[in-house]
Amino acid sequence: xxxxxxxxxxxxxxxxxxxxxxxxxxxxxxxxxxxxxxxxxxxxxxxxxxxxxxxxxxxxxxxxxxxxxxxxxxxxxxxxxxxxxxxxxxxxxxxxxxxxxxxxxxxxxxxxxxxxxxxxxxxxxxxxxxxxxxxxxxxxxxxxxxxxxxxxxxxxxxxxxxxxxxxxxxxxxxxxxxxxxxxxxxxxxxxxxxxxxxxxxxxxxxxxxxxxxxxxxxxxxxxxxxxxxxxxxxxxxx
Amino acid sequence: xxxxxxxxxxxxxxxxxxxxxxxxxxxxxxxxxxxxxxxxxxxxxxxxxxxxxxxxxxxxxxxxxxxxxxxxxxxxxxxxxxxxxxxxxxxxxxxxxxxxxxxxxxxxxxxxxxxxxxxxxxxxxxxxxxxxxxxxxxxxxxxxxxxxxxxxxxxxxxxxxxxxxxxxxxxxxxxxxxxxxxxxxxxxxxxxxxxxxxxxxxxxxxxxxxxxxxxxxxxxxxxxxxxxxxxxxxxxxxxxxxxxxxxxxxxxxxxxxxxxxxxxxxxxxxxxxxxxxxxxxxxxxxxxxxxxxxxxxxxxxxxxxxxxxxxxxxxxxxxxxxxxxxxxxxxxxxxxxxxxxxxxxxxxxxxxxxxxxxxxxxxxxxxxxxxxxxxxxxxxxxxxxxxxxxxxxxxxxxxxxxxxxxxxxxxxxxxxxxxxxxxxxxxxxxxxxxxxxxxxxxxxxxxxxxxxxxxxxxxxxxxxxxxxxxxxxxxxxxxxxxxxxxxxxxxxxxxxxxxxxxxxxxxxxxxxxxxxxxxxxxxxxxxxxxxxxxxxxxxxxxxxxxxxxxxxxxxxxxxxxxxxxxxxxxxxxxxxxxxxxxxxxxxxxxxxxxxxxxxxxx
Numbered sequence: 001x002x003x004x005x006x007x008x009x010x011x012x013x014x015x016x017x018x019x020x021x022x023x024x025x026x027x028x029x030x031x032x033x034x035x036x037x038x039x040x041x042x043x044x045x046x047x048x049x050x051x052x053x054x055x056x057x058x059x060x061x062x063x064x065x066x067x068x069x070x071x072x073x074x075x076x077x078x079x080x081x082x083x084x085x086x087x088x089x090x091x092x093x094x095x096x097x098x099x100x101x102x103x104x105x106x107x108x109x110x111x112x113x114x115x116x117x118x119x120x121x122x123x124x125x126x127x128x129x130x131x132x133x134x135x136x137x138x139x140x141x142x143x144x145x146x147x148x149x150x151x152x153x154x155x156x157x158x159x160x161x162x163x164x165x166x167x168x169x170x171x172x173x174x175x176x177x178x179x180x181x182x183x184x185x186x187x188x189x190x191x192x193x194x195x196x197x198x199x200x201x202x203x204x205x206x207x208x209x210x211x212x213x214x215x216x217x218x219x220x221x222x223x224x225x226x227x228x229x230x231x232x233x234x235x236x237x238x
Numbered sequence: 239x240x241x242x243x244x245x246x247x248x249x250x251x252x253x254x255x256x257x258x259x260x261x262x263x264x265x266x267x268x269x270x271x272x273x274x275x276x277x278x279x280x281x282x283x284x285x286x287x288x289x290x291x292x293x294x295x296x297x298x299x300x301x302x303x304x305x306x307x308x309x310x311x312x313x314x315x316x317x318x319x320x321x322x323x324x325x326x327x328x329x330x331x332x333x334x335x336x337x338x339x340x341x342x343x344x345x346x347x348x349x350x351x352x353x354x355x356x357x358x359x360x361x362x363x364x365x366x367x368x369x370x371x372x373x374x375x376x377x378x379x380x381x382x383x384x385x386x387x388x389x390x391x392x393x394x395x396x397x398x399x400x401x402x403x404x405x406x407x408x409x410x411x412x413x414x415x416x417x418x419x420x421x422x423x424x425x426x427x428x429x430x431x432x433x434x435x436x437x438x439x440x441x442x443x444x445x446x447x448x449x450x451x452x453x454x455x456x457x458x459x460x461x462x463x464x465x466x467x468x469x470x471x472x473x474x475x476x477x478x479x480x481x482x483x484x485x486x487x488x489x490x491x492x493x494x495x496x497x498x499x500x501x502x503x504x505x506x507x508x509x510x511x512x513x514x515x516x517x518x519x520x521x522x523x524x525x526x527x528x529x530x531x532x533x534x535x536x537x538x539x540x541x542x543x544x545x546x547x548x549x550x551x552x553x554x555x556x557x558x559x560x561x562x563x564x565x566x567x568x569x570x571x572x573x574x575x576x577x578x579x580x581x582x583x584x585x586x587x588x589x590x591x592x593x594x595x596x597x598x599x600x601x602x603x604x605x606x607x608x609x610x611x612x613x614x615x616x617x618x619x620x621x622x623x624x625x626x627x628x629x630x631x632x633x634x635x636x637x638x639x640x641x642x643x644x645x646x647x648x649x650x651x652x653x654x655x656x657x658x659x660x661x662x663x664x665x666x667x668x669x670x671x672x673x674x675x676x677x678x679x680x681x682x683x684x685x686x687x688x689x690x691x692x693x694x695x696x697x698x699x700x701x702x703x704x705x706x707x708x709x710x711x712x713x714x715x716x717x718x719x720x721x722x723x724x725x726x727x728x729x730x731x732x733x734x735x736x737x738x739x740x741x742x743x744x745x746x747x748x749x750x751x752x753x754x755x756x757x758x759x760x761x762x763x764x765x766x767x768x769x770x771x772x773x774x775x776x777x778x779x780x781x782x783x784x785x786x787x788x789x790x791x792x793x794x795x796x797x798x799x800x801x802x803x804x805x806x807x808x809x810x811x812x813x814x815x816x817x818x819x820x821x822x823x824x825x826x827x828x829x830x831x832x833x834x835x836x837x838x839x840x
Binding site: 055056069071072073075077078090091092093187190193194195197198199200201202203209210 | 418419434435445481493494499500559560561562563611612623657658661662755757758760761789790791792793794
């Protein structure tokens, strides 16, 4: 495979800038989320890891993992894994159009959102090709840097006079074996259809799900200037 | 009233008789006057009417008997009427409610006279179970079905509501006030109430403890029918390994042991068999329990739950898998292949096309697994990747295959997703699946005879689903409460409108518009408190009703459920009974135990 890629790069003068020969189909990306609230000088930092295979993406927080599978019919199936309990809850693939944007799960920012931003400049080449975008909405400013050939968010910063949040890539790896092992580990957790939870009040883990239901996200989500979640997760709007 | 009259006017009285004390003109003594008043029917003195006679002297000589002059009062009441005239009855007899009820009384008399009361006369038995189909669900589904047909709705009847006999079942489990499907279906299938969460075993079981299964296994109506030489079938829109269908064929210390990967290692090591494996090994397991028994196994198995029958290997994925790896089995077994090897003449199908291709008249047996997990909600069925048959279609096909046996058949049909629609707090799907059950029952009624087929329709338990407020007649059952005489929704104390149907607990409000999958609601946190529904269309498939107590999943309820029956032995379905009675009615009607005993004695 590497020989073929090398041959292709020799044949095309644009290839060096236009492609990345890392195994980007398998990605482990560690992010740091920094939030500052000006009024009370509150500063918080969180981390999460984005795991990707060609048709699965997982966002791992300290408490749980949200995983989405892209099905053959392009529906997206969510699964939520709880690491401490080594259990999982399977959700139904959504049929609502607004929930079908795979890019919003896979890249953290959707292709549609990227297209709505203003391209400022590009630097680097190959795997390091970085595109810079901005968007101003009222007093909110969004700055985004994008590793185009890896389809990977490098950083996004949303700032207003009173608030700022930045999600920045701390490190990325493309160790296919390790990444597949991680997905396989979660896959071996005992899972339950959410539809079956109501019939399992005697199971302590599921009883907790009955009582608590959906577990709110950690502080890694981010929003556009109107307060809409950029990744479109769990945000039905009709 | 006559007795309170201050002055009696002679002119106005019905009868005035002046009695001269004597004919002597010179006699100055006052004249004696008598007045008769007619008392109306319903009067205080005479309920049937009568005559009041007042007598006294006209002492002031004014020609009238003043009240102060009355010295004697007598009352003569009419005898009670012995009949009403046609004109008196007309307001009743011309009334449509009155007439239809009279017809119903006559029909009921005929039904009681005609029902086959002798035991053992049912060649076929069909048990329909609406999982979670409580009384309020039946009522709301009836209204929905009627409104879908352009009626006001309330007057409509679901197919099974037309059955001649009905009663109530007390659903509690031996260890639980509010039951689950495992314990309740075990009661119906085996005639013995047991604990929540266990399948086909009595209350001496310890849930989750494999070692306590042995010796506590129950025999089911399906097994008795199989031993008796009848054809046997199980159909469900849930996973076929789910609690309700499983209770017809499996014995398990835990309802969740649907495949080997769901079981604790100790249970596997101790020799307990997962539910999916028990389904495929039904024939062998039954034969192993009774020396010399030779049966031919289940003829019809249709439902969801393919994942419990396939190895955890993507190579075994079906065309409409919704997981990266469809199968869950960690023992490497492909139970669909094992079934095909056991029954080479049988047909394994997994989609609508395969289902449609089955020629029921020439097919010996069918194994249909139409979904990786539960089959789709009826309202969502069109979205299935490979296509799934409806409950009515599966019922029709099942009967057509099973009735190839001259000895008759025992069929259990579960509408398994009514329960799930309610758990998701989505009345639209719960009611749509109830209407789908009604259609399936109608198919069974059309395809069988009440002379030789007992059909029972019931639920395993109820849900905390309510029909509330004071909506006017014909108000959309999924709509906001609009009161009698108004076109505007009623407002609650918080000045916001509210829906007729709602839930006591659960996930509460979601407005998912056209979403026809109730389970999509689980992607959102429970919403506590009230929501302003003024601009929300609450009749859409994706609307989830408000709930009072916020829970991640709406819960079962503990009140009784209805039982409806027709055919031989159906007259035994009457009154309020333990749910376990249902098995005994089926046994009485078809002599299941007697026939099975006779077969084993051969």
